[in-house]
Amino acid sequence: MRRIASLLVCLVCVVVFGGGVEAYLKLGTRANGRSISLQWKQLPIRYFVTNRSVSGVTATQFQQTIAHAFSTWDSVEGVALSSQFAGFTSAPPLDDDSVSVIGFANRPNLDRVLGQTSFTFDVVTGELVESDIFFNASFQWSVAQAGETDRFDLESIALHEIGHLHGLGHSGLGETELRAGGRRVLGAEAVMFPIAFSAGTTLDRTLRADDIAGIRDLYGTDTSRRATGSISGRVTKNGVGVAGAHVVAFNPSNGKLVGGFTLDDDGSFVIAGLDPGPQVLRAEPLDDAETDSFFDATVNVDVNFKPAFSTRLIVVPIGGTARNVEIKVVPK
Amino acid sequence: MLVVPSIARAQLVGRDLPRMGTFEISGGALWSGGYSFETALANETRNPTTGTAPLTLFQGKPRLDTATGAEAHLGMYLGRRVSIEGGVQFSRPSLTVRTSADFENAPETTAASPITQYVIDGSLLYQFRSGRLGPFVSVGAGYLRQILENNSIVETGNEIHGGGGVKYWFGGGRRFGFRAEARVSSRSGGVSLDALAKRRLVPAVSAGLVYLF
Numbered sequence: 001m002r003r004i005a006s007l008l009v010c011l012v013c014v015v016v017f018g019g020g021v022e023a024y025l026k027l028g029t030r031a032n033g034r035s036i037s038l039q040w041k042q043l044p045i046r047y048f049v050t051n052r053s054v055s056g057v058t059a060t061q062f063q064q065t066i067a068h069a070f071s072t073w074d075s076v077e078g079v080a081l082s083s084q085f086a087g088f089t090s091a092p093p094l095d096d097d098s099v100s101v102i103g104f105a106n107r108p109n110l111d112r113v114l115g116q117t118s119f120t121f122d123v124v125t126g127e128l129v130e131s132d133i134f135f136n137a138s139f140q141w142s143v144a145q146a147g148e149t150d151r152f153d154l155e156s157i158a159l160h161e162i163g164h165l166h167g168l169g170h171s172g173l174g175e176t177e178l179r180a181g182g183r184r185v186l187g188a189e190a191v192m193f194p195i196a197f198s199a200g201t202t203l204d205r206t207l208r209a210d211d212i213a214g215i216r217d218l219y220g221t222d223t224s225r226r227a228t229g230s231i232s233g234r235v236t237k238n239g240v241g242v243a244g245a246h247v248v249a250f251n252p253s254n255g256k257l258v259g260g261f262t263l264d265d266d267g268s269f270v271i272a273g274l275d276p277g278p279q280v281l282r283a284e285p286l287d288d289a290e291t292d293s294f295f296d297a298t299v300n301v302d303v304n305f306k307p308a309f310s311t312r313l314i315v316v317p318i319g320g321t322a323r324n325v326e327i328k329v330v331p332k
Numbered sequence: 333m334l335v336v337p338s339i340a341r342a343q344l345v346g347r348d349l350p351r352m353g354t355f356e357i358s359g360g361a362l363w364s365g366g367y368s369f370e371t372a373l374a375n376e377t378r379n380p381t382t383g384t385a386p387l388t389l390f391q392g393k394p395r396l397d398t399a400t401g402a403e404a405h406l407g408m409y410l411g412r413r414v415s416i417e418g419g420v421q422f423s424r425p426s427l428t429v430r431t432s433a434d435f436e437n438a439p440e441t442t443a444a445s446p447i448t449q450y451v452i453d454g455s456l457l458y459q460f461r462s463g464r465l466g467p468f469v470s471v472g473a474g475y476l477r478q479i480l481e482n483n484s485i486v487e488t489g490n491e492i493h494g495g496g497g498v499k500y501w502f503g504g505g506r507r508f509g510f511r512a513e514a515r516v517s518s519r520s521g522g523v524s525l526d527a528l529a530k531r532r533l534v535p536a537v538s539a540g541l542v543y544l545f
Contacts (some may be wrong), residue, residue, distance in 0.1 A: 175376065175387060175435060185467075187376035187387025188507045198381040208377075252372035252392045252429055274405055276485055278428050278525060280443050284436060307438035309431050313445035317484030 004021045017193040027119070027167050028216060029126055036126035038119065038167045039218050044082035045070075045165070049104025052138045056106075056319060059088065061143045066102055067157035073204070076212055078224025081166070093132040094118050100165075102158075105134035112182060114139055114157050117164035129164040130314065133158075140199070147202040156196070156204035163192050169294065170194040172246035173259045174286045183288070189257050194293040209256035213273030224267060229316035230272040233325025234262070235283045237305050241267025242329060243284075244291065244301030249279055249314070250280040261286075265300060276318040281310040283327040304330040350409040350544055356417070358511050359404040360540010364423050364449075369394040370526035372429070390434040394525035399425035399449070403538050413459045419474075421451040422538075441497060446475060446502040447523065448479040451491065459499075464506075469496040470515070478523045489521020491534075499542055532541070 027038040028080045047070075049063045049203045057065075063085065072082040091100045096118070109112065113136055120130035134159065135141065142151035174188030176195060185195050190210040199204055207215075216224050235245040247269045261272035283305035286294060295301060314322045350356065371393050375386035401423025409415040429442045453474025460467045476489040495515025502508045517534045 011444040185379045186382050187378045189376040197379045201380050203377055250374045250393050257374055307436045309441035311443055313429055315445055315481040315484050
């Protein structure tokens, strides 16, 4: 039995869907009362590319850019991932046809959506069987090596959407400010942050520690799992769990930031794929994007608390989990 | 009249000075200094339209704190003034990170984790004089072993040290005494919370009892 998961949207992209999710965010579903991550079991991931050009991007340039974005994910050290370009097609993206298609689509009504990813998956096993991506042709795009003023960098946005295609949700590692017409990113440390950098920049062609930890969590080899560790714990306010808190692990030895979320009313979280060694933990409310960019309506997100640090310096064991961490926060 | 007692004392002390092959065991309390690591910045990539410098989410000042502990030595005299000894130090300093300058005004916090630290070393000692109060200097090298929380990670390194102190011998038998020492250790390796591969200076003082046999 298969069905298409629903889509969500933000300026850059999409995602989050019905069913439970696990920390990171990874995309997931709930089957027989347990959470299952969505991921590809059949590798390489075969995808078609539409043979459509838009202003500034030919179909060939588009295909090459998509292939490069796939290879960036595939080449993460310690990850068992592969992809294969299956050919050009005239089929539009977002069809439920068991074929993964990536291409441009005219969606002027989605005036804040650069791209969007949809899935077909097995609701029992969580196996992804199809994923389509469209890039909104209503925007101006660029494949120039150094980027182009006022045009969005296709490779940066493709890297984000292909992260979704692999099963990753949005990251909360970014700071924004409210402006007329929406939020503007001040800074971000994850390609999977839901709001894009301004047009003209190419900074999101490079995966960050948070993205790498996420993809290793989904597709990491046994060797990489044995070489990394995780942290599990709770975020509490007056002794009660906080749902939807963004928890960041900071490695002072190398400056890496990796985020996760509390996903239930108990305030529990797990952050995997971390470097072994001491880590600083910080919890903050999810107030730098719309909460529905991260969670579906089943998560009762609490944003009424002040950011706080754990008083315990957490030592992540090699291949193991540092448990029973509690971060206490206070109301705003 | 003034000269005679002085000679008598020298003969007495000289008779009781350790000879080659005499062993010395000592132990006592230890205070070990700490050191700071480079300030760590939790940086995010800045949106180029809002500035050029990275956006610092917060900063952390990592440090290995001072600690008290215990030490023990077993030495052997190679002559009246020169001895060698092996020793072990044990202490439980905390590894801390003081977070501050949070972008969203999170309160400053010190996150801490205790570590278990051993130094196993060897030293060469030189005694300057043969009296009830005997100053000495020492130099040596050692092996550093630091065990992080829950025995999850072990970091090792090495050290070289130099210092000095005094031994004060009780009573006429000159077998029991008090020993106090200060040393500076230059460490390489061990736990690190920055990317700098540099030696770190650690002062230490100790005091305890000593016994000759």
